[in-house]
Amino acid sequence: MALRGPQVWLWRWRRNPLKRRADRVEAWVVLGVWLLTAFVGVLAGTAVGRSVEDGLDRERAEWRPLVARLTERAPGTAAGNHSVSRAEQVWAEAMWTAADGSPHSGQVRVPAGSAAGSPVTVWTDPEGRQVTRPVTETQARVRACLTGGVAGLGAAAVPLAAGRAVRGRLERRRIDQWDAEWSRFGPMWGRTTG
Missing domain, CATH: 1.20.20 (F1FO ATP Synthase)
Structure with a gap:
C-alpha cells in the first residue's frame, strides 16, 4: 500500500527543482x-x-391515426366490459385506406372476440404503412x-x-530514464572520498 501525503491541488504546475521535462x-x-x-x-x-x-x-x-376495419372475427371470446386489459387482447387482420387512397392491411391488437368490420385505430406513416403510436x-x-x-x-x-x-x-519512458541514471550513479554511492 502506497503512503500518500496531503493532496496538493495543481501540483503538476507548481515549481519544483526535481521536476523533469x-x-x-x-x-x-x-x-x-x-x-x-x-x-x-x-x-x-x-x-x-x-x-x-x-x-x-x-x-x-x-x-396519423386512421380508422381500420377488421377483416375477420378476432379469436377468443368477447369480454363483457369495454375495459379490456392488454393480456385479453389478440392479434387480428385489419384493412385501411391511406391518405393517397391506396389500400393497406396488417395485424392489429384488438379485444378478443371482436366482430368482423369492427373499427380499430391504426397509426400510419405518410405512405400508409402501419407504425406504432x-x-x-x-x-x-x-x-x-x-x-x-x-x-x-x-x-x-x-x-x-x-x-x-x-x-x-x-x-514507461520516465522509468527507463530513471533506470539508466540509477545504473550510472548508483554504484558511486558505495565509494568514499578520502
Whole structure:
C-alpha cells in the first residue's frame, strides 16, 4: 500500500527543482485529455440527442391515426366490459385506406372476440404503412436525453482511453530514464572520498 501525503491541488504546475521535462509534458497531456474528453462528450451527446429528438418530432408530425376495419372475427371470446386489459387482447387482420387512397392491411391488437368490420385505430406513416403510436413530447425529450447521454459517454471514452495510453507510454519512458541514471550513479554511492 502506497503512503500518500496531503493532496496538493495543481501540483503538476507548481515549481519544483526535481521536476523533469517528462513531468511537464505529462501535465499538459493530462490537461489536454480532460479538456478534449469533456468537449467530445458534450458535443457528441448534444448532437445525438438533438438528432433523436428531431426524428421523434418528425414522426409525431407525420404519423396519423386512421380508422381500420377488421377483416375477420378476432379469436377468443368477447369480454363483457369495454375495459379490456392488454393480456385479453389478440392479434387480428385489419384493412385501411391511406391518405393517397391506396389500400393497406396488417395485424392489429384488438379485444378478443371482436366482430368482423369492427373499427380499430391504426397509426400510419405518410405512405400508409402501419407504425406504432408516436411518443409524446415528454417521452421524446427523455429518450433523446438518455440516448445523447450514452452517446456522449461513449464518445468521451475514446480520448480518455487514448490519453491513458499516452500517459502509460510516458510513464514507461520516465522509468527507463530513471533506470539508466540509477545504473550510472548508483554504484558511486558505495565509494568514499578520502
